[in-house]
Amino acid sequence: MSTAIATAADLAPVHEHELGFLRRYIFSIDHKVIAKQYMTLSALMALIGGGSSYLIRWQLAWPETSIPGWGPVGPDNYNALITMHGTIMVFFVAMPLLLGGFGNYLIPLMVGADDMAFPRLNALSFWTLFTASAVLIASFFVPNGPAASGWTGYVPLSDKALYTGVTWGQNLWIIALALEFASFLMGGVNFLVTGLNLRTRGMTLMRLPLLVWLELTAAVVFLLSVGPLVAGAIMLLLDRTMGTGFYQPDRGGDPLLWEHLFWFFGHPEVYVVALPGFGIMLEVIPVFARKPIFGYRMVVYSTIGAGLLSFIVWAHHMFVSGMDPRLASPFSVTTIMISVPFAIILFAMIATLWGGSIWLASPMLFALGGVATFLIGGVTGIFLGSAAVDIVMHGTYFVVAHFHYTLFPVVFFGGFAGVYFWFPKMFGRMMNEVLAQLHFWVTFISFNLVFIPLFLVGLGGSPRRIYELSSYETLKHLQPLHIIATLAAIVLLIGQLPFIINLVYSLLRGPRSERNPWHANTLEWTVDSPPRHPNFVVPPRVYRDAYEYSVPDAVHDFIPQDLAPEEAFGIRGVAD
Amino acid sequence: MFQFDTVERSLSRFVTGAMARRAVCQSNPGCLSGTAGASSAKSLTGIRDVVGGLLPENVSSFGGEIDSVFRLILYVVGFFFVVAEILLIYFAAHYRRSRAKRALYSRGEKAREAAWVLVPAAVILMLDLGIDAAGHRAWALVKQNPPRSEVEVLVTAKQFNWNFTYVDKNGKQGSGNDLTLENELHVPVGKVVRMILTSEDVIHSFWVPNFRLKQDVVPGRKIVAWFKVTKPGTYEIACSELCGFGHYSMRGEVIVHPEAEYARWRAEASVGAPASR
Numbered sequence: 001m002s003t004a005i006a007t008a009a010d011l012a013p014v015h016e017h018e019l020g021f022l023r024r025y026i027f028s029i030d031h032k033v034i035a036k037q038y039m040t041l042s043a044l045m046a047l048i049g050g051g052s053s054y055l056i057r058w059q060l061a062w063p064e065t066s067i068p069g070w071g072p073v074g075p076d077n078y079n080a081l082i083t084m085h086g087t088i089m090v091f092f093v094a095m096p097l098l099l100g101g102f103g104n105y106l107i108p109l110m111v112g113a114d115d116m117a118f119p120r121l122n123a124l125s126f127w128t129l130f131t132a133s134a135v136l137i138a139s140f141f142v143p144n145g146p147a148a149s150g151w152t153g154y155v156p157l158s159d160k161a162l163y164t165g166v167t168w169g170q171n172l173w174i175i176a177l178a179l180e181f182a183s184f185l186m187g188g189v190n191f192l193v194t195g196l197n198l199r200t201r202g203m204t205l206m207r208l209p210l211l212v213w214l215e216l217t218a219a220v221v222f223l224l225s226v227g228p229l230v231a232g233a234i235m236l237l238l239d240r241t242m243g244t245g246f247y248q249p250d251r252g253g254d255p256l257l258w259e260h261l262f263w264f265f266g267h268p269e270v271y272v273v274a275l276p277g278f279g280i281m282l283e284v285i286p287v288f289a290r291k292p293i294f295g296y297r298m299v300v301y302s303t304i305g306a307g308l309l310s311f312i313v314w315a316h317h318m319f320v321s322g323m324d325p326r327l328a329s330p331f332s333v334t335t336i337m338i339s340v341p342f343a344i345i346l347f348a349m350i351a352t353l354w355g356g357s358i359w360l361a362s363p364m365l366f367a368l369g370g371v372a373t374f375l376i377g378g379v380t381g382i383f384l385g386s387a388a389v390d391i392v393m394h395g396t397y398f399v400v401a402h403f404h405y406t407l408f409p410v411v412f413f414g415g416f417a418g419v420y421f422w423f424p425k426m427f428g429r430m431m432n433e434v435l436a437q438l439h440f441w442v443t444f445i446s447f448n449l450v451f452i453p454l455f456l457v458g459l460g461g462s463p464r465r466i467y468e469l470s471s472y473e474t475l476k477h478l479q480p481l482h483i484i485a486t487l488a489a490i491v492l493l494i495g496q497l498p499f500i501i502n503l504v505y506s507l508l509r510g511p512r513s514e515r516n517p518w519h520a521n522t523l524e525w526t527v528d529s530p531p532r533h534p535n536f537v538v539p540p541r542v543y544r545d546a547y548e549y550s551v552p553d554a555v556h557d558f559i560p561q562d563l564a565p566e567e568a569f570g571i572r573g574v575a576d
Numbered sequence: 577m578f579q580f581d582t583v584e585r586s587l588s589r590f591v592t593g594a595m596a597r598r599a600v601c602q603s604n605p606g607c608l609s610g611t612a613g614a615s616s617a618k619s620l621t622g623i624r625d626v627v628g629g630l631l632p633e634n635v636s637s638f639g640g641e642i643d644s645v646f647r648l649i650l651y652v653v654g655f656f657f658v659v660a661e662i663l664l665i666y667f668a669a670h671y672r673r674s675r676a677k678r679a680l681y682s683r684g685e686k687a688r689e690a691a692w693v694l695v696p697a698a699v700i701l702m703l704d705l706g707i708d709a710a711g712h713r714a715w716a717l718v719k720q721n722p723p724r725s726e727v728e729v730l731v732t733a734k735q736f737n738w739n740f741t742y743v744d745k746n747g748k749q750g751s752g753n754d755l756t757l758e759n760e761l762h763v764p765v766g767k768v769v770r771m772i773l774t775s776e777d778v779i780h781s782f783w784v785p786n787f788r789l790k791q792d793v794v795p796g797r798k799i800v801a802w803f804k805v806t807k808p809g810t811y812e813i814a815c816s817e818l819c820g821f822g823h824y825s826m827r828g829e830v831i832v833h834p835e836a837e838y839a840r841w842r843a844e845a846s847v848g849a850p851a852s853r
Binding site: 075148149155157163164165250254289292295296321322328329336337343344346347350353354356357359368371376379382383388391394460461463466469471474547550551557 | 646656710713777791797817819821
């Protein structure tokens, strides 16, 4: 362990109740408070991003009607809505929740550290993201509206105000993304240093909880991939404001440059979001199956393999873009090969269930629901990864359904599994299980009813991002599928009410939680609920990995990582 | 060389043959005396019909190749998907918590245990490479080796229209009877049509679902694409890359004529509508 790094223990006074409200809750340097700030921001942005999906879905189902509670939506508004929906959901909901929220809360606790390596940098990361969010929200209110060139911001559409009519909205979109990237760059460095250097005594790399492994891999992938897009975004901003022509063919620029830079980051970004979501599922499943995770090392190596492969697949987004067609087949091979590490991770989760003693409590339901639905996202990716089939599927609703089936399971099923699982630790209170089960079943069923019809819409040939499909004779018959999807989407949105009610009720009135309500092994369960700051009274000592459940001859069916061997096995353990 | 079509046919016959024979026999008792061959031949297309029903009708010479790669992937991933979901649901239901019984202590680290995961993963890798090989053949056919063309068209996309200019074999205009049409492309059936696509403003994408043909149209580039239609009719062109507020209505039509009719149309159009540019 490095002693050169000042931890929060050195910086923060032990008696934090002496701090004022501002220092304690707003400009806190406690990683747990910052994590809750990330989660709150993510939830607020999800209200906007999720709410926009109501407008999008209504427009697609009943294009001739005015949207109840909103009014009519024109084609230009529609393009702005889909742009902001995608941008908000990927960059301002998924990343703040899974990296900023769960990563920040859990990495220090799980490795046995008192705080992040750089607590003030951590606060700066959050407030940079907060500023980015404010800039993005502000873009709704500038003249000519927010960005309307898709969340991928393809040039030249996003490059000249002439093409969309959007002026400052697009500039603010670029600035918001740049700030967001800066925030997660700082966050990523912090994650890495904390996860590698602040590990407590005995916490070897191969004893790290999988969530930490997956968060760290995500951080590395982000750090290595975001640079090119930052350069790309600066060139885009210069094109728009300074009259340069990096992306304008008549001035020597090239539109495909942006696509390469965007997807060189954009595809790894999928894994930046997916890996922490899987990390949550990988933590929840062993606890509720009372079994060690099946093949810990396989999962670790597959994670690293997926992270590496993610850097050499980006051009599968560009098979029909006009790039040299000879590039397609090599990128098909690498893309389809990604199925192997992810298959290993998913099979490991399923194999963990075999012979288990499974309790289908709400965190477990959400984790398994995530596995069940991600499988659909995974297998449909093979169609898109095959360049030949992608000629047909590219840019259709099949793609929309596919990436919702990959991101929703990790962000929402994974995220909700994490909230139901760690809520007792975060707030010292239990959540209501009846409401949680209701929340799961409504979410699970309605989510599938939204996106399975959209696969069929895509197979039927409908392009995505179209305001209405009635102008196409060959697509008209797909309209009933859009209506089913919209009705299900409304149920899905309403289905989040039990969660919100549960959250508020449990925060105020939930029964008090003990330290370790789920009988789990990782270090965060060995401290108070909620943990104090700094986290540990004395630095814990780790004796084993995080998944020793149902060990024969052990006193209990779980052995926390910091439990001394003689306590775990009684007198026989000492002899061993 | 792996012949997917042959495998698929025998697989299809195996799976649906028995079912179809029983169905036919219910309505036609005579089938028991040796007409089963006919019903099995009829059922041969069973799986293909179901899959085909999800996609728009294919009318291009190469679309069938793409569709067969699609079905190959569907069978492969469908198998793994079904097995994985069944195991997931079965395990979750069968190994529910019972107080009396402790869970099995298995870490999956020993080679014999890990094989349960690694062997399927290795099989997936092999099948992946099979999918890659089949996909590469279809891709190369559509995108890499355009055949000698018989009709040449310059396609110019701009917000929110498709313009089609007929040009001579060298891709040059001005041969006297060249002609530009808006949102309407007339081609003869059974002839290779070569398009040179370019855009005047933003990126568009030329997408004809019935042809299984999609190609982005990029400003500053001249991208070549081709197709050969097997059935006369009118087929829709959709723009499949977000190109602005009129993107959803950037619709065109390909009108595929029988050969004689095309010649007649071409003669009349050239007289009636002189070159617009």
